[in-house]
Structures are given as C-alpha cells and as structure tokens.
Amino acid sequence: MHVVVCGKVIPDSSVTLEIDPDAKRMRRTDVPHELDPAAASALEEALRLTEQHGGSVTFVTMGIPDASVGIRRALAMGASAAVHLLDDAFAGSDTLGTAKALAAAIRQQPRFDLVVCATESSDSYSGIVPVQVATLLGVPALTFAKQVFVDGETVTIHRQSEEGYAVVTAALPALVTTTSGINEPRYPQLKGIMAARKIEIQQRSAADLSLGPDDVGDSAARERVLSVGAPPSRGAGRLIHDEGDGGREIADFLAQAGVI
Amino acid sequence: MGDRERGMDFALTEEQHAIRAAVHDLCARFPDVYWRELDRKDEYPEGFVQELTEGGWLGCLIPEEYGGAGLGITEASIILEEINRSGGNAIAAHAQMYVMGTLLRHGSEAQKHRYLPEIARGALRLQAFAVTEPNAGSETTRIETMAVRTGDRYVVNGQKVFISRTQHSDLMLLLVRTTPYDQLSDKTRGLSVFLVELKRAVAAGQIVIQPLDVMLNHQTTQLFIEDLEVPAENLIGEEGMGFRYIIDGWNAERILIASEAIGDGRWFVDRAAAYASERVVFGRPIGANQGVQFPIAQAHARIEAADLMRYKAAWLFESGQRCGAEANMAKLLASQAGWEAANACLDAHGGYGFVREFDVERKFRETRLLMTAPISNNLVLAFLGQNVLGMPKSY
Numbered sequence: 001m002h003v004v005v006c007g008k009v010i011p012d013s014s015v016t017l018e019i020d021p022d023a024k025r026m027r028r029t030d031v032p033h034e035l036d037p038a039a040a041s042a043l044e045e046a047l048r049l050t051e052q053h054g055g056s057v058t059f060v061t062m063g064i065p066d067a068s069v070g071i072r073r074a075l076a077m078g079a080s081a082a083v084h085l086l087d088d089a090f091a092g093s094d095t096l097g098t099a100k101a102l103a104a105a106i107r108q109q110p111r112f113d114l115v116v117c118a119t120e121s122s123d124s125y126s127g128i129v130p131v132q133v134a135t136l137l138g139v140p141a142l143t144f145a146k147q148v149f150v151d152g153e154t155v156t157i158h159r160q161s162e163e164g165y166a167v168v169t170a171a172l173p174a175l176v177t178t179t180s181g182i183n184e185p186r187y188p189q190l191k192g193i194m195a196a197r198k199i200e201i202q203q204r205s206a207a208d209l210s211l212g213p214d215d216v217g218d219s220a221a222r223e224r225v226l227s228v229g230a231p232p233s234r235g236a237g238r239l240i241h242d243e244g245d246g247g248r249e250i251a252d253f254l255a256q257a258g259v260i
Numbered sequence: 261m262g263d264r265e266r267g268m269d270f271a272l273t274e275e276q277h278a279i280r281a282a283v284h285d286l287c288a289r290f291p292d293v294y295w296r297e298l299d300r301k302d303e304y305p306e307g308f309v310q311e312l313t314e315g316g317w318l319g320c321l322i323p324e325e326y327g328g329a330g331l332g333i334t335e336a337s338i339i340l341e342e343i344n345r346s347g348g349n350a351i352a353a354h355a356q357m358y359v360m361g362t363l364l365r366h367g368s369e370a371q372k373h374r375y376l377p378e379i380a381r382g383a384l385r386l387q388a389f390a391v392t393e394p395n396a397g398s399e400t401t402r403i404e405t406m407a408v409r410t411g412d413r414y415v416v417n418g419q420k421v422f423i424s425r426t427q428h429s430d431l432m433l434l435l436v437r438t439t440p441y442d443q444l445s446d447k448t449r450g451l452s453v454f455l456v457e458l459k460r461a462v463a464a465g466q467i468v469i470q471p472l473d474v475m476l477n478h479q480t481t482q483l484f485i486e487d488l489e490v491p492a493e494n495l496i497g498e499e500g501m502g503f504r505y506i507i508d509g510w511n512a513e514r515i516l517i518a519s520e521a522i523g524d525g526r527w528f529v530d531r532a533a534a535y536a537s538e539r540v541v542f543g544r545p546i547g548a549n550q551g552v553q554f555p556i557a558q559a560h561a562r563i564e565a566a567d568l569m570r571y572k573a574a575w576l577f578e579s580g581q582r583c584g585a586e587a588n589m590a591k592l593l594a595s596q597a598g599w600e601a602a603n604a605c606l607d608a609h610g611g612y613g614f615v616r617e618f619d620v621e622r623k624f625r626e627t628r629l630l631m632t633a634p635i636s637n638n639l640v641l642a643f644l645g646q647n648v649l650g651m652p653k654s655y
Contacts, residue, residue, distance in 0.1 A: 034281070072278055187285035189315035190329050193278050 001055035001113045001150065003046040005079065006102050006133065007039020009063050009070030010123040017123070024225040026123065028064055035070035038118030040077070040185035042178045046116045047078045047186070049150055055113070056080040060105050062090055062098055068201060075196035076188030082201045083108075089206040092218025099132030101216050104209035106137060114155060115175040119144055134175035142168050143177045270571070276338055283339050286311060287346030292619045295348050299477045299622050304428045309352050313382030318356040322364065326376035333512050334574040337519035344523030345530075347619060349626055351478055354516055355387035355425060361509045362389075362433055362453060366497035371455065375431070388432040388458065390420040390483060391506065398639055399655075400435070401447050401503060405485060407436040407454065409492065414438075414454065416488040422633075424478045426469050432458040434490075435506060438499050451502035455494045464489075475625050510635075511577060511587040517630055518570040518590035521598035524627040525563040528601035531620065532556045532608040539608075552608050559601035566593035585648045592640045595630040602627050 011017060012032040020027050035043075039061075046057045059074040061067055062085035071082045085101050093101065106112055115137070120127035134141035145157035146165060155174050158165040188196070206216050213219040240249050254260045272280070290308050298305055312318050321336050322328020336357055343350035360379050363371060363386070378384040396402040405418025416436055426432060432455075439450035461467040466488040472480045497505055533556055536547030546552045569590040576583035602624045606613040613620040631637050645651045 069274060069277060072274055073281070076278055076282065187315075188278065188282040189317075190279070190282070190320060190331075191316040193275060193282060194316075194329050196278070197275055 001050060001053050002109065002111050003050055003055060003057045003114045003116060004060055004106050004109060004112045005039070005043045005046045005057060005074070006060050006106075006115060006117045006130070007042055007070075007074070008036045008121045008123065009033050009039075009061055009067035010036045010121065013037075013122075019228050021228070024228045028066075033066045033069050035073040036118065036122050037185070038120065038122045038178075038180055039070075039074075041180060041182055042116045042118045043074055043077055043079060044183045044185040045145075045148055045176075045178050046114070048183070049114070049148065053150055058083065058109060058112075060102060061085065062093075062101050071201055072193075072196050073188060075199050075201075076192040077186055078192060081199065084201050084203050085205075085209070086203050087205040087207075089211075089213070089217050092221055093216045094221035094223035095126055095128040096132055096222060097216040097220050099129050099136055101206070101209060101211060102129070103133050103136035104211055105204055106133070108204075108209070113172045114150065115139070115173075116148075117175065117177050119177040119179055130175060130177045137173075137175070140170040140174045141177070142170055142174060144179055145176050146179050146182055148176055148178070148182075272338075276335060279335055280338050280342055282315075283317070283342040284346065286315060286317075287343055287348055290346070290348055292347050296616060296619060296622060300616070302477050302479070304425070304479055305349070305352055306428075308348065309356070310382075312353055313356075316380075318353060318382055319380030321357050322360065322376055322380040326364075326372060327380035328376070332574070332578045333515055334571070334578060337516055337570065337574055340516055341519040341523035341526075344520045345526045346523075347527055347623070349477070350520050350523070352387060352425060352428075354520065355389070355429075356382075356385060358509070358513055358516060359386050359389045359433055361512060362496060362505050363455065365508055366453070366501075366505045367455075370493075371496070375455070379431075384431055385425075385429045386431040386433070387425040387429040388423055389435075390423045390426075390432055391435045392422045393419060394421050394482075398636060400506070401451070402441065403435060403437055403451065405434075405436045406440075407438050407452065407490070409438075412492050414490045414492060414495070416454070416485050416490060418485050420483040420485070422472070422480055423483055424480050426458060426481045426483060427471075427479060429458055432456045433496070435502050438502075448503045449500045452499045453496040453502040453505050454490045455496060456488070456490055457494075461488055476629055478629075511573070511583050513634060514587035514591040515570060515573050515577060515583075517634065518566065518573070518587075518594035521591075521594035521627060521630045522563055522567050522570060524623060524630070525559065525566075525594070525598040525601040527623060528598070528605035528620075528627075529556060529560045529563065532559075532601070532605035535605075535612075536608045546608065555600075555604035556608060559597065559604045562593070562597035562600055566590065566597045569593055585644065588640045588643050591630075591635070592637050592644075595627075595637060598627045599631055 012034045015031045018027045050057055057079045058081040059079040060083045061071060071084055075082055083105050085105055090101060106115060117130040131141045142157045144160045146160045147158040149156045154169050154171055155176060156169040157176055159168045160179050240246050316329060317339055319328035320331045324330040340350040340354055343353060379386050391400060393403050393405060395404060407414040407416045434454045434456045435451055437450055438452040444450045462469060466486060468484040469481045472482055474480045536552050537545050539546050569586060573583050573586035573590045576586055605620055606624055609618060609620050612618050642654055646653050
C-alpha cells in the first residue's frame with residue numbers, strides 16, 4: 001500500500017505570528033519552521049498503517065525553502081520519500097491553487113492507495129484543501145477520522161461528530177483527513193535522522209507539474225483577503241471571592257449560562 | 261552577504277537542528293515529576309535510558325562500522341545539553357556515550373568488534389569508569405589498585421571510590437597500576453586500563469559494590485576489589501599506557517560536560533525568567549525589580565558566552581586541531597555560568613526554590629557537581645595558568 005501524506009511546514013509554535021499588512025498574509029520568512037503538528041499526526045497514522053499492512057509513505061508539501069526542516073523531520077519519522085513543491089510561481093496560491101498543485105504531485109506518483117491529510121493546518125485553519133484534493137483526484141474523501149482502518153480494498157474510519165462517531169467506509173484509493181487527537185506522533189529516532197539525510201527531497205516546480213498562471217499563484221487565486229485584523233480581546237473574567245456562598249454564586253452563573 | 265565570503269558561520273546544520281528537536285520531543289515525555297521521583301528514591305533512570313537506547317542516541321559517537329551513528333562531539337554535546345535543558349539529568353547518557361571512547365581509540369579490533377556493536381544497540385551497558393581511589397583523586401598517577409599478571413590473566417586488588425552506575429552497568433573500564441610507582445622513571449607510565457565484565461565479577465565475589473549516600477542521584481558507589489581475575493585479552497591497548505589513554509578522552513569529556521552545564525543554565529534561566537515574570541509582590545511582578553532581573557540577565561549572557569567557547573572547542577576537536585585550552589575553558593566557563601544561573605534562579609524563587617516540587621533545588625544540586633567533577637575547576641585554572649600561559653607549576 002502506498003500512502004501519500006500532504007502536510008504543511010509552518011512557523012514554529014514558539015514564534016509570535018505576524019501579519020504582513022501589505023500582503024495581508026502571515027510572515028513566513030526569517031522565522032524558524034517546523035512540521036505542522038497536525039501534519040505529524042496524519043503522517044503518524046500513515047506510518048502506522050504501512051507498518052501494519054506493508055508499503056511506503058511519501059510526504060508532499062508546498063512551501064518556501066525553509067520548509068526543508070519540516071520535510072527532513074517527516075523523513076526522519078519514517079516517510080521514505082518527500083516531494084517539495086517549491087517555486088515562486090506558487091506564491092499567493094489560494095486553497096484551490098494549492099490543491100491543484102498537490103493533486104498534480106500525487107498523480108505523478110507511480111501509484112497511491114490512500115492520501116492522508118490533517119483536517120486543517122495549525123496556522124491558517126482553512127480546512128478546505130484536503131477535500132479539494134480529493135475532488136481533483138476523483139477519489140472519495142473521508143473526513144474527521146479519529147480512527148482509520150484499512151482492509152484490502154477499502155478504508156474505514158470512525159468519523160468524529162459532536163454526538164459520537166460514524167463508521168464510514170470507502171473503496172481505495174481514497175483520501176482521509178485526521179483529527180488532531182488521533183494519535184501521538186512519534187519523535188524521530190537518531191537512525192531515522194541519519195537515514196533521512198541520505199534521501200533526496202524531490203523538488204517540483206509549477207512547470208514540472210504542468211501547471212501555469214491560470215492554475216496556481218496569485219494570478220489564479222479566486223479567493224482574496226480583503227482585510228486582516230486581530231480578534232477582539234477577551235473581557236476580564238469575573239472573580240468570585242468565597243465568603244461561604246462562592247459555590248452557590250458559581251452554580252448560579254453556570255445555570256444562567258445554560259451549562260448546568 | 262553579496263560576493264564577500266562569510267568569515268564565520270555560527271549556524272547549526274539542519275541535521276543538528278533535527279537532533280535537538282528530536283531530543284527535545286523525547287525529553288518532553290519525561291517531565292519534571294519523573295526526575296523528581298527518581299531523585300527522591302535514588303533510582304536509576306531506567307525508562308529514560310531505555311528510550312534513548314531504542315532511539316539509537318547512546319551510540320551516537322560509535323562509528324557506523326560498529327553499528328553506531330558515527331556522529332561528532334558537537335552532535336553528542338547537543339543531545340546532552342538538550343536533556344539537561346529539559347529538566348532531566350544527562351549523566352547516564354553521557355557515560356554510555358563517552359566511556360566507550362577509550363575502547364574505540366585504543367582497543368584492539370577484536371575487542372571493538374566484540375563489544376562496540378552491543379554497546380551501540382544498548383544490549384551492553386558500559387557506563388562505569390573506575391579511576392578515583394580513596395588516596396588518589398585529582399592525582400591520578402598515585403592510584404594504588406594493583407594488577408599482577410599471572411599467566412593469561414591479571415589478578416587485581418584494591419579499592420575505588422565515587423564510581424557511578426556500577427549497579428546498572430554490564431561492563432566497566434578499570435584503571436589500575438601494573439608497575440609499582442617507585443619503580444617508574446616516568447610517573448605517568450605504569451597504569452593500565454582493563455575492560456571488566458562487571459556483573460560476572462560481582463557474582464563471583466571479586467568486586468563488592470557499596471553504595472555511597474551522596475547529595476546527587478548518580479548511583480554513586482565504592483568498590484572493593486579482591487582477587488579480581490581479568491583475562492589478559494581484556495587489557496586495552498598497551499600495558500603501562502593507561503594514563504595516556506585516559507588523558508586522550510579528557511578534551512571530549514570537557515566539551516560534553518560544558519554542554520550539560522549550558523543545558524542546566526538554560527533551564528535555570530528559563531524557569532527564573534518565567535517565575536519572575538509571573539510572581540507578583542508589592543503589586544508588580546518581581547522580575548520588574550532589577551535586583552531580581554539583572555542576575556538572571558547576567559546569567560543568560562554568561563551562558564551564551566560559554567556556549568561560544570563550547571562550540572569553538574568542539575569545532576577544533578572535530579577538525580583535528582589542539583583543543584585542550586578551549587575544552588578546559590569551555591568546562592570552566594560553562595560550569596560557572598550554570599552555577600550562577602542556579603543561584604539566580606534560587607534567589608528569584610525565594611523560599612519556593614527550596615520546595616522539592618519546584619525542581620530548582622534538585623537541579624541546583626546537580627549542576628553544582630560540574631564545578632567539581634569530573635575535574636575541579638581549580639585544576640582547570642592550574643592547567644590554563646601553567647600549560648597555556650607558561651606560569652610556574654603548583655604541583
């Protein structure tokens with residue numbers, strides 16, 4: 001079974017994110033990067049599936065040159081190949097442009113049985129790209145998986161919902177998106193890091209994927225960010241001093257809020 | 261930079277970043293409470309060492325041909341720094357990584373092929389190196405434990421003290437005297453190193469291990485050696501050259517110790533800065549008071565400076581250049597910077613610094629050792645004064 005994992009390499013969680021007011025986008029240059037923890041979970045799930053059923057995992061990402069740090073991390077965790085979509089022509093792509101590039105890269109793989117993505121990335125949280133990729137590839141999308149099982153020709157997931165979960169099955173090839181709590185991603189072992197340095201990251205430009213300015217990049221983007229602003233700051237909390245009736249006050253508050 | 265070549269590059273490689281990040285993640289699974297409980301019970305970090313072993317971290321300095329990762333001292337130092345920085349204690353990892361160096365540099369091919377692959381994969385623990393004796397500490401050439409050759413084996417008698425992890429190690433390197441001191445014209449000769457199968461020797465009653473109750477959780481012991489039989493084939497290198505073999509490893513050890521002190525120092529500074537920013541007294545965070553803030557900032561600056569010396573020493577070491585002065589200075593400056601950070605952290609925490617669940621007192625005890633062991637900072641200063649600056653010898 002060959003599994004492709006699509007994921008992002010994002011600014012390190014220790015970095016305070018800044019928005020470029022002119023580009024209306026997150027500043028991604030000159031900040032340390034890391035493999036998106038959500039992508040690491042997707043990769044972990046893919047690795048577990050191939051460890052169980054045999055096969056290999058290819059990690060595919062689109063990003064700036066600094067993304068190589070996260071790609072190496074994915075390789076060190078156990079991916080056997082990586083594709084880096086790296087080209088100025090990709091800059092400014094909206095979600096559909098990104099999905100086109102990822103789908104084109106996946107189609108170039110000798111084969112794929114399953115694509116695994118995080119439900120959404122940990123920096124922009126759009127959550128749109130995976131389903132777009134599935135649509136472009138013409139495969140079913142099984143989303144919000146909190147568990148994934150593969151059995152011969154099919155994939156089955158437990159789809160997280162507010163009430164519980166639904167069991168959803170589709171024929172392979174298919175695309176699955178994983179929830180953040182699906183697993184605890186492994187950390188790379190030293191032999192993994194050593195092995196990763198011997199793997200050549202396959203770089204692909206837009207031309208390599210037969211994509212032009214009508215497909216990817218700013219010129220193709222149908223989404224426009226009109227303005228960017230900070231979320232409203234939270235109001236101060238209410239402090240209850242317990243002078244014997246603190247418990248009642250809290251209970252009244254929760255009752256008013258409809259929580260109890 | 262344009263066309264001008266950069267004169268210096270302080271950047272870590274992508275692989276070194278990856279190593280640091282991976283060790284950071286590994287350590288996150290062993291939180292403060294893990295180390296606190298071990299310390300309280302005086303227990304060996306079995307789970308942590310097992311995790312490091314499975315990840316291949318402890319064989320990082322063993323060449324690939326013997327099953328290790330074949331990395332350099334810089335990478336090893338990053339691993340140890342990160343362990344101490346996480347709040348843990350790298351000493352067991354340090355030992356498994358470093359002690360085999362004597363075997364690697366001076367052992368026979370047969371010895372290396374027999375032991376190194378097993379050490380690399382953690383099937384054999386070589387974490388004890390018995391040098392110090394009750395009557396010979398810093399003056400190593402005065403050790404009295406004696407090995408006498410009889411046929412195809414040596415018989416050893418004597419006593420060792422401050423030997424760590426002997427109850428958790430399968431193998432031990434043992435420095436002994438093979439020529440009486442008064443028969444030597446060159447007093448640095450006459451000592452030899454043996455590889456001892458520790459568990460077998462203990463089972464045979466030839467080594468008796470007695471734990472020493474010390475202020476650190478290093479499983480420190482003393483050894484009583486009586487008619488210990490060691491096959492002659494377990495002699496490392498040439499008879500009489502043991503002191504030279506030990507000295508050969510000192511520079512690497514100084515660099516590793518420096519990195520551990522830097523890891524400690526960073527932990528102290530992080531904790532102190534966080535606590536001083538949160539703790540409110542007289543209506544403002546105590547970190548706003550320069551009496552609290554400046555010692556923490558000063559400690560941070562000293563750690564950063566010591567870190568530069570550590571990387572310089574590592575760079576010299578790996579490029580095959582003389583690095584005795586830099587390795588010793590790195591150890592000196594880093595252990596002092598770590599200790600300064602420890603005091604700033606304890607002061608910032610006030611009474612809470614002495615409360616065990618804050619972990620400051622544990623790390624405080626641990627980092628203090630690095631000023632004294634594996635070599636006293638006074639002897640480092642003597643080395644610098646006499647061997648680097650050419651001043652008269654004090655000993």
